[in-house]
Amino acid sequence: MSKLARRYWASLTDTNVESVELLIEYGRQRNATLWRRYVASLLDMPVTCGAATGTKQTAGPTPAPTSTIFYDMETVVDIGTTPPNRGSWWRGAGLAFVTLLALTVAFGVSRVLPPAPGVATPATSVDAAYHTVKDPVGYVISIPRGWAREETQGKLQPVVTYTAPGGQRRLMVFEVMESSVTESSALAQSVAEGAKGYHYLDRRTGADWTEFSYRYESKQYGATKSIDHRFQAADGTPYAIIASGPPGTDMTDQLTQAVNSLCPTGAHCP
Known part of the structure; x- marks a missing residue:
């Protein structure tokens, strides 16, 4: 072994070794660091043609190839091959250096690169204050929990009223018979104008809906x-x-939940 090679291995192990035998002996000590023991095991495993080989001298015929691995950072390989030539040691040293370099680079990259993003799972939001009910009249709707249901017969269709505890807040649901929601809303406003204390507040209109708000004195x-x-x-x-x-009670959330969730029986709703 040349002086240059000895100095190279001494720099890896941080010790003054004068021969490969001393390096192997030092690396096999139980109190040595794991990577020094790993280098020692590589030096004790000559390499020929890219494969790890060693020689076990026995009397009689050459034994059949065997391979034994011990998982205590010491590796023994006995495959019954002929002794390697002098150049195989250098190939083993090169393999050890490449292995250490690959491990160092892999460890450095794993420290620098951010973790791969996980697959986002679509979140499903369920408001605990509401629950979905299948009303006997013929639709599914989401209403606040604890609200009581009452059904009455209107002039043309059943009217279902969901009432909050205490009776101060209500949702009245029914099917209209007019040809369009615009016509139906206009008729409803004309009726509401005859209520005691009626006061018009606002009107909003969309592509397939319309609404108006007002105040009045209920008996x-x-x-x-x-x-x-x-x-x-x-x-x-x-x-x-x-x-x-x-007045002053915000019913926007209850109305929005009911409108967005109402689905007639048999209809395909998003």
């Missing part, structure tokens, strides 16, 4: 604010949902 509930929303359901059926409560 049963006193001062009341109502939002009358009329729209076409997924199957084209026109419906009305009227949200009512005391």
Whole structure:
């Protein structure tokens, strides 16, 4: 072994070794670091033609090739081959250097590169304050939990009223019979104008819906604010949902949940 090679291995192991035998002996000590023991095991495993080989001298015929690996950072390979020539040691040293370099680069890259992003799973948001019910009248709708249901017969269609505990907030749902939601809403406004204390507040209109809001004096509930929303359901059926409560009460969320969730029985709703 040349002096240059000895100095190279001494720099790797941080010790003054004068021969490969001393390096192997030092590396096999149990108190040596793992990577020094790994280098020692590589030097004790000569390489020929890219394959690790060693020689075990036995009396008699050459034994059949065997391979034994011990997982305590010491590797023994006995495959019954002929002794390697002098150049095989250099190939083994080169293999050891390439292995150490690959491990160093891989470790450095794993420290620098960010972890691969995970596959995002679409989130499903379920508001605990609401639940979906299948109403016997013929639709599915989302209403606040704890609200009571009452059904009455209107002039042309059943009217279902969902009432909050205490009776101050209500959602009234029914199918309208007019040819369009615009016509139905205009008739509803003309009727509401005859209510005691009627006061018009606002009107909004969309592609297939329209709503108007107003205040009036209810015989049963006193001062009341109502939002009358009329729209076409997924199957084209026109419906009305009227949200009512005391003035100053925000019924927007309850109305929006009901309108967006109403789906007539048998219809395909998104």
